[in-house]
Structure formats: C-alpha cells, structure tokens
Amino acid sequence: DSGVTQTPKHLITATGQRVTLRCSPRSGDLSVYWYQQSLDQGLQFLIHYYNGEERAKGNILERFSAQQFPDLHSELNLSSLELGDSALYFCASSAFPGASYNEQFFGPGTRLTVL
Amino acid sequence: AQSVTQLGSHVSVSEGALVLLRCNYSSSVPPYLFWYVQYPNQGLQLLLKYTSAATLVKGINGFEAEFKKSETSFHLTKPSAHMSDAAEYFCAVSDGGSARQLTFGSGTQLTVLP
Numbered sequence: 629d630s631g632v633t634q635t636p637k638h639l640i641t642a643t644g645q646r647v648t649l650r651c652s653p654r655s656g657d658l659s660v661y662w663y664q665q666s667l668d669q670g671l672q673f674l675i676h677y678y679n680g681e682e683r684a685k686g687n688i689l690e691r692f693s694a695q696q697f698p699d700l701h702s703e704l705n706l707s708s709l710e711l712g713d714s715a716l717y718f719c720a721s722s723a724f725p726g727a728s729y730n731e732q733f734f735g736p737g738t739r740l741t742v743l
Numbered sequence: 744a745q746s747v748t749q750l751g752s753h754v755s756v757s758e759g760a761l762v763l764l765r766c767n768y769s770s771s772v773p774p775y776l777f778w779y780v781q782y783p784n785q786g787l788q789l790l791l792k793y794t795s796a797a798t799l800v801k802g803i804n805g806f807e808a809e810f811k812k813s814e815t816s817f818h819l820t821k822p823s824a825h826m827s828d829a830a831e832y833f834c835a836v837s838d839g840g841s842a843r844q845l846t847f848g849s850g851t852q853l854t855v856l857p
Contacts, residue, residue, distance in 0.1 A: 630786065630788070670848075670850065673845065718786060718787065732789075732845060734787040734788070735786050736786045737785075
C-alpha cells in the first residue's frame with residue numbers, strides 16, 4: 629500500500645459525459661501528479677500540482693482539468709468524453725521539493741471506460 | 744527533452760534464470776532514473792532509483808540496476824527469476840528540474856516460465 633488513495637476504482641460512462649476522479653496523496657506529500665495509461669499511448673504525464681498551484685502540464689487535453697484543494701487532495705475533471713479517453717488514470721504523490729530526486733508514490737488507479 | 748527506450752516489449756525467462764530488462768535514456772542533463780513494477784490491476788511500485796550516489800543500485804525483491812553513462816543505459820537485472828516476478832516493468836527518467844515529472848518507457852512484460 630503506497631498510501632495514495634484514488635476513487636472510484638472503476639468508472640463507466642458514455643461519450644459526451646463529464647467525470648471527476650479523486651486522489652488523496654500520502655500524508656505530508658505536497659505534490660500530486662496525474663498520469664494516463666492507455667494501450668496506444670502508454671504512460672503519459674498529464675499535470676502536476678504542488679501545494680495547490682499548477683506546476684507543469686504534459687499531454688493534457690483542453691477537455692481535461694485538475695485542481696488541488698487546501699487539504700491537498702486533487703481532482704481530475706474529464707469532460708466531453710470520447711471513446712479514446714478510456715484508460716487507467718493514476719495519481720502519484722511526492723514530497724517535492726524536499727528531495728532532490730523525484731520519488732513518486734502511485735495510487736491504484738481509476739479505470740475509466742467510455743461507451 | 745528527455746526520453747526512455749525499453750528494448751523488448753515482452754521478455755520470457757525460465758524460473759531460476761537471469762532476468763535482464765533493458766533501458767536506454769536520453770537526457771540533456773544528469774538524469775534521475777527509476778524502475779517501477781506494475782502487477783495486474785495494480786498501481787506502480789518503485790523497485791529502485793538512481794540519484795547519482797552510486798552507479799550500481801540495489802532495489803527491492805532482489806533486483807538491481809547499473810547506471811552506465813557512456814552507454815546511456817540503466818538495465819534492470821535479477822540473478823534468479825521467481826514466478827512472482829511476472830509483471831510489467833517500466834523504466835522512467837526525471838530531469839530533477841522544477842517540474843520533476845516522470846517520462847516513462849513503453850514497458851516490458853516479463854513472463855516467468857516454470
């Protein structure tokens with residue numbers, strides 16, 4: 629158990645819909661990262677938040693957005709869903725900037741299926 | 744920009760045989776390198792990490808990796824494979840900069856044959 633929790637574990641929805649994925653980081657970690665894992669794209673970095681502020685964006689679509697709340701949990705919002713958005717979405721947390729390297733601890737993921 | 748190439752999307756070894764999973768990286772700055780393992784229907788678990796302290800890095804479950812700058816490689820090895828090692832393995836690189844996100848390789852599925 630990494631200490632990172634994600635809900636829900638599975639999500640099935642229809643095209644055009646909007647969903648929210650939730651992540652609670654390890655106790656004390658200020659950084660939250662979101663990754664998408666799909667068969668065709670592999671594991672891709674989406675976005676990084678540190679202590680409530682956006683720090684970096686990766687291959688995140690404009691239909692996707694995220695935020696980190698004062699209690700440090702984070703939500704990833706996916707809207708106007710398409711079939712190709714079906715994937716496993718991981719959240720990871722780290723103690724950045726406490727360490728000079730970036731050891732990230734991953735949650736169990738949310739499997740999103742868009743029908 | 745940084746990138747990681749994992750050679751061999753599928754590797755099969757016999758139980759008790761040497762495991763060798765290959766990873767080559769590209770980075771414009773001294774990299775931080777990681778190996779993660781993913782078991783079916785689970786998240787990623789850190790096996791080991793290279794942070795410039797030592798070129799030979801020992802991780803969990805008997806795995807180790809050697810950083811070779813001249814070859815831009817960070818191959819993962821285990822002397823004797825166990826059935827429980829069957830999983831997908833990902834090599835990742837971070838530049839250690841302000842963002843510090845991980846760039847992952849495409850993964851190697853390890854099968855251990857009885």
